[in-house]
Amino acid sequence: MMPEFLPKEVREGLERARKAELRKKSRLRVHVGDEVYPVLRFWESGFALDAEAAPHLRGLVDIYEGSRHLYQALIVTSSEENGELHFEFKRNTAAADRAPLDYDRPDDAPIALLGR
16 A cells, blocks of 8 residues: 555556566466466465556466466456455466476486397
């Protein structure tokens, strides 16, 4: 919360600076189709985006840290506070770089077979 005794222009400038700092610190991005939105804050059950830059999203999104795909999530908009849109996860699945195995692989199993 910002002190109410400050002029409106100063409060707005401080809020823009706070959001710019959060965007700069966070490498997390939400990808929705071809659109990309920087994540301001992230927590276990959801995340926050800038309310001015992001629409009210709903459905399946991908969350990246830089170029690394972290999660595929099903989201809904939960609230708007202090210029941030808060989104909650209905489902949040960690992204994998390979398909899951149908069997239990022993820890000492060979990684590859050498040919002749």
